[in-house]
Amino acid sequence: MSEFAFELELCAHLESRREGVLARQLGASVADPGGRILDVVCVEPGPAFDDRVALSSAAVPDAAIEADVGTGRARYWKDAFDCHPDQARRAVDRACEIGFFERERRKGREYVRQVARYPDWYSRIVGIENKPDLGRPGDLEAQLRTDVSLAVVDEIVLATESYVTRAHLNRIPEAVGVWRVHREDSSGQGEDGVEIEVIRESEPLAVEDSGIEPLESHPGRTDIAVVAPDAKARKRRRIGERAYGKGWRTYDFPACGTCRPDDSSGATLPYCSWKGRVVDAGSECGTSCGGYEPVSESCSETESPPAVDLEAERDRRTPWTADPDGKRRRQSGLDQFG
């Protein structure tokens, strides 16, 4: 059973049924960044989602959002940031590059302003922990307890392929929703071969309150951090931005003749006919694999392996726009002076 294949097929299924933005493998802890990585995040659209789409295809750096820079008069960049100058410099450059800031020079000094006000673009954030095989739970219980006590996301769901017993349900916090995911082993499970059976609904988490983040465990005690509501709100915004910029199509296609792009799920996934499933090129593929075939042997000189443009697919299939109008307008405006 491959967690990677499970994750991609679940994302493809959710993308066609949910509004907003989906992403994989995003950090969701605050006191210990990287301490908790969520497998899948669904960011639901807020009132100004269209404005976010128009703003930029990339993630907006948090320091640029927090900076005291508005849309009116441009400010000297060094006066607008309350962080280390190197971080401020990086945020200014990136914000200009992706079209959130524009800059002007006066007397050798650089001034910046926002091209558009940062929009109120997301609402609920749902985290999904994938554990296709509950027989190999790893740190599952501790991870879900962290998600519930920290409550950075509005809902947390466990997605599995295993039969879920009462004992399984009793071991995980009550607020955690549980989905049993049925995949393509029998025909007729939805047009993409995936069906979600809701075993238990999730309960809303207290995102507006302080959260408790477990840190290190020692015999008889666990170190914790109390995370204030404003730190959680910043983290939520960062999760939203990372999800918007990154999406979930963050996988490669192996240079192996046995792998073919498969779009039967509605999204194009790297399907290996030797393994009979979707594969993770980064960790599973290479010339030492028993089923590896050099690409040149399976393709004639005129027939190269099909190129897959995952960014174009994301643009086509989701509200995310690779080249939003606002950016195009600014670029054509610059061209007039080129």
Ligand code: SF4
């Ligand atoms: S390298 Fe192996 S696992 Fe990867 S696509 Fe080729 S046959 Fe499949």
